[in-house]
Amino acid sequence: MTQTPSKTSQSEALFARARTVTPGGVNSPVRAFKSVGGTPRFIREAHGAYLTDADGTRYIDYIGSWGPMILGHDHPAVREAISDALQYGTSFGAPGEREVQLAELVTRLTGAGKVRFTSSGTEATMSALRLARGFTGRKLIVKFRGNYHGHADGLLVEAGSGLMTNMDGQLGESAPSSAGVPEEYASLTLVSEYNDPAALDTLMAERGTDVAAVIFEPVVGNAGVLIPTPEFLAALHRVQAVGALLIADEVMTGFRLSLNGATGLLGLKPDLTCWGKIIGGGLPVGAYGGRSDVMDFVSPQGPVYQAGTLSGNPLAMAAGLATLRALEADAGIYDGLESYTSQLAGGLKTLAAEAGVPISVNQIGSMLTPFFVDAPHGTVRNYAQAARSDTATFGRWFQELLARGIYWAPSQFESIFVSASHTPTELDATLEAARAAFGSLKTTSLASTQEGVTP
Numbered sequence: 001m002t003q004t005p006s007k008t009s010q011s012e013a014l015f016a017r018a019r020t021v022t023p024g025g026v027n028s029p030v031r032a033f034k035s036v037g038g039t040p041r042f043i044r045e046a047h048g049a050y051l052t053d054a055d056g057t058r059y060i061d062y063i064g065s066w067g068p069m070i071l072g073h074d075h076p077a078v079r080e081a082i083s084d085a086l087q088y089g090t091s092f093g094a095p096g097e098r099e100v101q102l103a104e105l106v107t108r109l110t111g112a113g114k115v116r117f118t119s120s121g122t123e124a125t126m127s128a129l130r131l132a133r134g135f136t137g138r139k140l141i142v143k144f145r146g147n148y149h150g151h152a153d154g155l156l157v158e159a160g161s162g163l164m165t166n167m168d169g170q171l172g173e174s175a176p177s178s179a180g181v182p183e184e185y186a187s188l189t190l191v192s193e194y195n196d197p198a199a200l201d202t203l204m205a206e207r208g209t210d211v212a213a214v215i216f217e218p219v220v221g222n223a224g225v226l227i228p229t230p231e232f233l234a235a236l237h238r239v240q241a242v243g244a245l246l247i248a249d250e251v252m253t254g255f256r257l258s259l260n261g262a263t264g265l266l267g268l269k270p271d272l273t274c275w276g277k278i279i280g281g282g283l284p285v286g287a288y289g290g291r292s293d294v295m296d297f298v299s300p301q302g303p304v305y306q307a308g309t310l311s312g313n314p315l316a317m318a319a320g321l322a323t324l325r326a327l328e329a330d331a332g333i334y335d336g337l338e339s340y341t342s343q344l345a346g347g348l349k350t351l352a353a354e355a356g357v358p359i360s361v362n363q364i365g366s367m368l369t370p371f372f373v374d375a376p377h378g379t380v381r382n383y384a385q386a387a388r389s390d391t392a393t394f395g396r397w398f399q400e401l402l403a404r405g406i407y408w409a410p411s412q413f414e415s416i417f418v419s420a421s422h423t424p425t426e427l428d429a430t431l432e433a434a435r436a437a438f439g440s441l442k443t444t445s446l447a448s449t450q451e452g453v454t455p
């Protein structure tokens, strides 16, 4: 590699310290750069569209904390809302007005009857499934290969990016995709193929009356971006006819693809929806909600237990409220995000073609993945097609971008996230870096064959 080591010495030192006290040196696996190689950058601060690492290097950020930072980092309205809330104490363990305000806003924007807040997306999906089982009295759930719904035991089956990235080759047919998940749990999770309506129809015809819920990413971000076909969406809605609940996992897409997420954009009619990421504006919040008759099964109203010491935390509610209010107040915001991201997509297609590098771009709203695979744009539709990507070439492209100040997602199987702070200046700088990165792939591919794999 050609980067000067001195540019990352602080991150290297922090990573070495971190590895002695934390597994792999990180608190969430994809942060470790395992699939792309090199030293993960330890981030010191983030403002607008930029991250600054521990060595003082600035990057244009396309992670957005993996989705929450749709307004950009350190947004004034969000910062002010958090500072204001801070004056009144940080946690009460008793209800407060902000929880009511955020629940009113979320139900108004999404059409959900009732909503319950948690502290993460994982808790939201886990709780929604318990609720579906409690409501229907059935045991089985159905999910789709390559969809990720957080790390609850029953959901770590054929489960998306972190696992595609970090546990390569250890995935098995309908087997748990993590050690520590008993086969008995995994056996209650049936897996079907994304964008395959016939497979879902067949599965539901055979097992449908035992299925409590079908959970899905309405636009997949966690295998890289995969966009659902109208036929698949229609098949999803047919599961409701056999009494299974349809659960839209909008943890990533909620408030990102529209004010009513993918549900609004694609006209979905789920029974329950899970949220996370943007709903907390950069603080830890998740939520699940939907039909009031179903939500009334949740404790203390109903028999399905679910709780949280920090659920509805006042600082987190304040950040979520400020974020959703800013999104609602700016009528052009989603068009602006779409425009930036489609220009980025168009630029990448052109530059890759000019450099003779085969890629297949999927983009919707402010979500985008360039799969390093030889297929027409927009045709990567499921896990198997995404998994054909040349991850080694992606890794080199990622490193070339990073060396030029562009912080892309450090895995082939992730979406990038554009924020409202990204302007034409960042777009031009990104495309200039991408041109150089594509151009250098031929030379570095020679070099890296000689040197072996990236450290």
Ligand SMILES: *Cc1c(COP(=O)(O)O)cnc(C)c1O
Residues within 6 Å of the ligand: 119, 120, 121, 122, 123, 125, 148, 149, 150, 151, 217, 221, 222, 249, 250, 251, 252, 276, 277, 286
């Ligand atoms: C991020 C994500 C989750 C998990 O949320 P956490 O807050 O990380 O627990 C669940 N579902 C989807 C679709 C996600 O993108």
